[in-house]
Amino acid sequence: MIGVCTLMCAGAKTASAQCGLALKDEVMKDKDIVGKATYLKDFRVRLEAVTASKKQKEEFSILLNKGTHYRFTVKADSACTDQIILKLYDFTKFYGSNYDESDGMSYTSFDFFCAKTQVYYISLSFAQGREGCAAAVVSYIGNY
Numbered sequence: 001m002i003g004v005c006t007l008m009c010a011g012a013k014t015a016s017a018q019c020g021l022a023l024k025d026e027v028m029k030d031k032d033i034v035g036k037a038t039y040l041k042d043f044r045v046r047l048e049a050v051t052a053s054k055k056q057k058e059e060f061s062i063l064l065n066k067g068t069h070y071r072f073t074v075k076a077d078s079a080c081t082d083q084i085i086l087k088l089y090d091f092t093k094f095y096g097s098n099y100d101e102s103d104g105m106s107y108t109s110f111d112f113f114c115a116k117t118q119v120y121y122i123s124l125s126f127a128q129g130r131e132g133c134a135a136a137v138v139s140y141i142g143n144y
Contacts, residue, residue, distance in 0.1 A: 023135035027075045037071050037139035043122060050129030057125040062138065066117040069141040073109040074098055074124075080132030087123045088112060095120070099127065113144060 024042045043060050050056045064070060076084040083106040085099040099106045106127065124136055 023075045023077060023133070024137060027073050027135060027137045035071075035141075037141050039137065040070075040140050041138045043124065043136045043138075044133070045124050045135075046133040047124070047126060047131065049131040056129050057123050060122045060124075061119050062122060064112075064114045064117070064120050066114055067143050068114045069144050070112045070114060071109055071139040071141050072096075072098065072112065072122075073137045073139065074134060075108070075137075076126075076134040077132055080126070080130065080134070082126035082128045082130040082132055084132075084134040084136075085123075085125050085127055086110075086136050089121050089123075090118060111141065 021044070024044065027042075041062065043058075045058045047056045047058065048054065072086055072088065074084045074086045076082065083099065083104075085097060085106065087097045087099075088095045096110050096112055098108065098110050104127070122136065124134060126132060126134075
């Protein structure tokens with residue numbers, strides 16, 4: 001399980017325990033979404049409402065390994081009325097998201113089959129720019 005051992009993250013922000021840890025635990029309890037996936041890392045954010053002078057987005061970096069199947073799962077606080085958006089990309093390419101901009105649908109999770117070992121970036125934001133907190137969980141599904 002070299003893929004699990006070499007997973008690294010930088011820049012994770014810590015939110016209050018009510019916001020972040022409870023959301024992470026909710027994601028991990030939902031076996032319909034997580035299945036038999038192995039927890040690797042979580043990112044917790046508390047985002048303020050968008051204003052003319054302030055953008056609403058948190059970005060994180062993560063090292064993902066070639067030949068590994070990952071699952072990215074998101075959950076917003078129950079008090080939040082907005083959809084959380086997770087985007088996965090590197091410096092030159094967008095790889096995936098849980099949000100379909102063409103129809104405004106958001107999904108709880110999406111899977112990523114990593115074709116290249118490198119640093120990837122994750123951004124978390126809300127579709128309508130409202131205030132709220134959310135958690136994103138990265139899980140290991142297996143090697144392919």
